[in-house]
Amino acid sequence: MTSTERSYVVHTYGCQMNEHDSERIAGLLEADGLHAVTDQADADVVVVNTCCIRENADNRLYGNLGWLKSWKAERPDRQIVVGGCLAQKDRDMVQTKAPWVDVVLGTHNVHRAAELVAHARTSGPITEIFDEAVMDEHALFPSALPARRDTSYNAWVTIQIGCDNSCAFCIVPSVRGAEISRPFADVIAEVEQLAANGVSEVTLLGQNVNSYGRDLQLAARRAGDAAARVRPMFSELLTAVGAVPGIRRVRFTSPHPKDMRPETFAAIASTPAVCEHLHYPLQAGSDRILTAMHRGYTARRYLERLAEARRVIPDLAVSTDIIVGFPGETDDDFAATLEVAATAAFDSAYTFQFSPRPGTEAATMGECFVARAVVAERFERLKIVVERSALAKHRARIGRVEEVLVEGPSKRDASVLTARTRQNKLVHFATPVPLRTGAYAAVEITAAAPHHLTGRFVELTAEPLHKRRIPVVAG
Numbered sequence: 001m002t003s004t005e006r007s008y009v010v011h012t013y014g015c016q017m018n019e020h021d022s023e024r025i026a027g028l029l030e031a032d033g034l035h036a037v038t039d040q041a042d043a044d045v046v047v048v049n050t051c052c053i054r055e056n057a058d059n060r061l062y063g064n065l066g067w068l069k070s071w072k073a074e075r076p077d078r079q080i081v082v083g084g085c086l087a088q089k090d091r092d093m094v095q096t097k098a099p100w101v102d103v104v105l106g107t108h109n110v111h112r113a114a115e116l117v118a119h120a121r122t123s124g125p126i127t128e129i130f131d132e133a134v135m136d137e138h139a140l141f142p143s144a145l146p147a148r149r150d151t152s153y154n155a156w157v158t159i160q161i162g163c164d165n166s167c168a169f170c171i172v173p174s175v176r177g178a179e180i181s182r183p184f185a186d187v188i189a190e191v192e193q194l195a196a197n198g199v200s201e202v203t204l205l206g207q208n209v210n211s212y213g214r215d216l217q218l219a220a221r222r223a224g225d226a227a228a229r230v231r232p233m234f235s236e237l238l239t240a241v242g243a244v245p246g247i248r249r250v251r252f253t254s255p256h257p258k259d260m261r262p263e264t265f266a267a268i269a270s271t272p273a274v275c276e277h278l279h280y281p282l283q284a285g286s287d288r289i290l291t292a293m294h295r296g297y298t299a300r301r302y303l304e305r306l307a308e309a310r311r312v313i314p315d316l317a318v319s320t321d322i323i324v325g326f327p328g329e330t331d332d333d334f335a336a337t338l339e340v341a342a343t344a345a346f347d348s349a350y351t352f353q354f355s356p357r358p359g360t361e362a363a364t365m366g367e368c369f370v371a372r373a374v375v376a377e378r379f380e381r382l383k384i385v386v387e388r389s390a391l392a393k394h395r396a397r398i399g400r401v402e403e404v405l406v407e408g409p410s411k412r413d414a415s416v417l418t419a420r421t422r423q424n425k426l427v428h429f430a431t432p433v434p435l436r437t438g439a440y441a442a443v444e445i446t447a448a449a450p451h452h453l454t455g456r457f458v459e460l461t462a463e464p465l466h467k468r469r470i471p472v473v474a475g
């Protein structure tokens, strides 16, 4: 590093897609000669990668930008970059409200991050938002760009961007655009490259992964390719990714219940590398609310497919998302959600209290909003139901020996390691031998809580294969 090299730090809010975009922005900045720092005080460039799905995202962003104004005033050559969904949605508003921001970029031009930073340095503030994805592999898919990953043993791989659905509570289709699938061969090539670098776990990313390939098939058929009728489908992609030598674990997020097909369950069951974990977003258990949300399935259909998944895939863990207090939700609607959640017996759930996101259909249903106190009380009741099933599922694992992937020392207690089972369950365990992050170990489960398991080290099953030096952690 030379004294003239500039440095950067990236702050990320939101989902895995955003985190993956941040890895790519970091990779592009590094390819342009900048280096990463952890402390913002040492940085020349701060990137804020925003999300508009969470509550109060805009308040939080403009609060942070107010604070960053004084950070920038300390050294005029410092730069502030705002990207992500909120920047895409608010467009020119960011620079109107915070004119000290140097670069505003949207979700369709992540690939331009380094160029825009360099351009703004000489030419002043710039806002560049594209309305649609550009039909270019590097522009479209963040995975096709250079990346700077925090871990070397696992990686996200984007297989699809955008979403063709129109869930009433969701801003994603308007900020990320229509679904576009990444070519099958490109996904496989990236996974092969990752495996060659020692990555052993990949998570396939998309807004609606199980509709992967639908657009590719349509385009191929329009071009007269009859053979394209049956491929590529998500199930085939899972099988092919799972067959890449060196890949021990394949995960994917998120599927949509209405597009879940028997072939996908079969592929999970028959491909040893594909983990026995399904994230299966319920959102609500009342058909009336599911219709208002435009989810495209009924509670009965949801439960039937879930039962089918559990029948086909042995030892399947199931997680979900549920929104409490969607506009118009009555006591009876909520009772239906509690009933479906109890019947589904989830291993874990991300539960949310509804709050309107500007730009969504649900935000216009003001006359039907449920009182906040009612929503809060329902939320607590749902939490009890979900934690009950989670604890029961976790207790059933006591005494089993499970293979875990070591993530590193526990954040709460550095004397124990944190790891994940194939079912994506968090396990804390002490080890008498040093274990590197990215190693696989057999662990006997000794205790259970609703959100984690406790275990006892049995044996090392595989050393990490990645080449980059990472800290050795010992018990």
Ligand code: SF4
Pocket (backbone or CB within 6 Å): 163, 164, 165, 166, 167, 170, 171, 172, 173, 207, 208, 256
């Ligand atoms: S499926 Fe629904 S919730 Fe998921 S990204 Fe698309 S619109 Fe949003």
